Amino acid sequence: MSRNDGAEGDLELWNYFSRRSPRLRRKRAVLVYRVPLSWSGPKLPWKLLHAGLTLAAFILIVLGLVAVFEYHNKQGIANMYSLHSWLGLGAVLLFSCQWAMGFASFLLPWAPTWFRALYKPIHVFFGSAIIPLVVAACISGINEKLFFKLTSTTTPYSQLPAEAWFANILGMLILVFGLLVLFALAMPVWKRPDVNSQDTQEPLLQEDK
Numbered sequence: 001m002s003r004n005d006g007a008e009g010d011l012e013l014w015n016y017f018s019r020r021s022p023r024l025r026r027k028r029a030v031l032v033y034r035v036p037l038s039w040s041g042p043k044l045p046w047k048l049l050h051a052g053l054t055l056a057a058f059i060l061i062v063l064g065l066v067a068v069f070e071y072h073n074k075q076g077i078a079n080m081y082s083l084h085s086w087l088g089l090g091a092v093l094l095f096s097c098q099w100a101m102g103f104a105s106f107l108l109p110w111a112p113t114w115f116r117a118l119y120k121p122i123h124v125f126f127g128s129a130i131i132p133l134v135v136a137a138c139i140s141g142i143n144e145k146l147f148f149k150l151t152s153t154t155t156p157y158s159q160l161p162a163e164a165w166f167a168n169i170l171g172m173l174i175l176v177f178g179l180l181v182l183f184a185l186a187m188p189v190w191k192r193p194d195v196n197s198q199d200t201q202e203p204l205l206q207e208d209k
Contacts, residue, residue, distance in 0.1 A: 030127055031181065034190045043192075047106060054099050061092055084144045087137035091130060098126050128185050135178035139171045 032038060032053070038046045072079050080089065105111045105119045146157055146167050155161035160168075184190055 030131070031184060033192045034184050034187075039192045051099070051103060051107060054095075054102075058095060058099055061095070065092065082140075082144055084137060084140040087133060087140060091133045091137050094126065094130055094133065098123065098130065128182060131178050131181055135174055138174050142167045142171045142174075 030050075032046055032050045069079060071077075079085070101119070102123055105116055105123065146164060150157040150161065150164065157164055
């Protein structure tokens with residue numbers, strides 16, 4: 001295998017780990033509490049599912065970051081210079097802080113009740129805020145890739161070759177998907193009822209009595 005082949009393999013890993021799979025897992029994680037099945041009964045299993053899905057997405061994102069940095073280094077491409085890279089790194093940092101704070105606040109038994117009650121709306125807000133940030137990172141990454149690939153030696157981007165059609169449609173689908181997720185999160189009728197919720201009364205690692 002040539003050096004170029006290895007670099008292209010790293011890029012393919014990046015495309016899978018950081019764009020496709022984590023994005024879907026993240027959307028599934030934030031929609032856990034919009035599933036009617038989760039609206040009744042103990043909340044702990046759904047909390048664990050939510051935490052597990054977001055953790056799996058984070059692990060895949062880290063693998064994707066490793067792959068893209070290796071690809072850049074092998075190809076002699078500068079790191080962290082584009083808007084896409086800034087948006088992507090911002091999303092990863094916010095995502096990691098969100099997971100760590102959520103785990104410490106809602107799953108560990110020593111978080112005080114007042115702190116859980118105070119932090120819950122903040123956690124919900126930033127959980128939703130990550131979605132448009134990720135969508136922007138994905139779309140800007142797609143556009144950046146097109147500008148790199150469709151140069152003067154190929155069919156120009158302005159002439160809309162097949163790659164451009166595919167990438168533009170993919171970007172629009174990502175945008176629509178993100179908007180639908182935000183819509184689902186914003187609809188009060190799809191939220192888990194707070195009646196008899198134990199979120200702010202006891203640690204979530206303790207079973208309901």
